[in-house]
Amino acid sequence: KEKVEITKEQQALMKIITDAYNRHQIPQDVAKKLLQDQYSAEENFLLLTEMATSQVQVLVEFTKNIPGFLSLDREDQIALLKGSAVEAMFLRSAQVFSRKMPSGHTEVLEERIRKSGISEEFITPMFNFYKSIGELHMVQEEQALLTTVTILTPDRPYVKDQQAVERLQETMLDVLRKLCVLQHPQEPQYFARLLGRLTELRTLSHYHTEMLASWRMNDHKFTPLLCEIWDV
Numbered sequence: 001k002e003k004v005e006i007t008k009e010q011q012a013l014m015k016i017i018t019d020a021y022n023r024h025q026i027p028q029d030v031a032k033k034l035l036q037d038q039y040s041a042e043e044n045f046l047l048l049t050e051m052a053t054s055q056v057q058v059l060v061e062f063t064k065n066i067p068g069f070l071s072l073d074r075e076d077q078i079a080l081l082k083g084s085a086v087e088a089m090f091l092r093s094a095q096v097f098s099r100k101m102p103s104g105h106t107e108v109l110e111e112r113i114r115k116s117g118i119s120e121e122f123i124t125p126m127f128n129f130y131k132s133i134g135e136l137h138m139v140q141e142e143q144a145l146l147t148t149v150t151i152l153t154p155d156r157p158y159v160k161d162q163q164a165v166e167r168l169q170e171t172m173l174d175v176l177r178k179l180c181v182l183q184h185p186q187e188p189q190y191f192a193r194l195l196g197r198l199t200e201l202r203t204l205s206h207y208h209t210e211m212l213a214s215w216r217m218n219d220h221k222f223t224p225l226l227c228e229i230w231d232v
């Protein structure tokens with residue numbers, strides 16, 4: 001049985017990334033807002049675009065703390081951010097949804113989101129993904145590293161130096177793999193399950209343009225930043 005050990009450097013790397021991840025979170029708590037009031041489809045759409053816009057800004061700040069990211073080609077840094085923003089948004093939404101809440105709150109939150117204006121066909125795949133993330137019971141280090149691995153996906157459109165991104169991603173994957181073995185010793189397949197969620201995340205993210213266009217309301221307005229990041 002090979003002894004898995006996280007090195008001092010990997011420990012330091014994990015701390016930098018987890019601290020940055022916890023620092024750069026959405027200011028006002030969107031879950032609390034949704035639990036407080038019921039909103040119209042228009043208000044929910046506005047809430048989503050506001051939250052998503054501020055999350056993109058937070059994501060940019062977070063990536064500056066990923067060791068090695070700023071050494072990448074600048075255009076590749078943009079390509080990685082643009083290519084991962086939607087996935088990072090759904091991953092963050094899933095992590096917010098999966099947070100431990102007082103009993104009955106998650107059900108209310110689910111109901112509010114089901115009725116928020118999203119068209120029916122996307123509700124099931126979205127909640128299937130949220131629940132599959134919830135079942136993993138990730139610790140915060142795993143959440144931070146999983147978001148980092150998602151950002152450092154080499155095969156995003158327009159990335160020129162894929163090898164450089166691959167090297168960075170592999171560094172993060174090695175730490176994540178060891179962390180999974182140490183955090184979930186009874187479940188040797190845990191790391192593989194975690195990476196399997198990234199496939200589900202990419203599939204869900206393919207729907208995001210349609211999810212937004214089919215929001216039950218007229219005249220979908222987006223912020224300039226979202227027009228840049230989302231293909232809308």
Ligand SMILES: O=C(NC1CCCCC1)[C@H]([C@@H]1CCCCO1)n1c(-c2ccc(Cl)cc2)nc2cc(F)c(Cl)cc21
Pocket residue numbers: 026030031032034044045047048049051052055089090092093094096097098109112113116118208211212
């Ligand atoms: O604002 C949201 N998410 C932000 C995005 C930035 C990071 C923080 C979370 C949305 C909004 C909230 C108003 C009703 C419609 O969903 N949201 C989505 C979602 C995301 C993409 C699409 Cl296209 C549809 C829905 N899933 C959520 C799960 C949740 F638990 C909570 Cl609290 C909110 C969630």
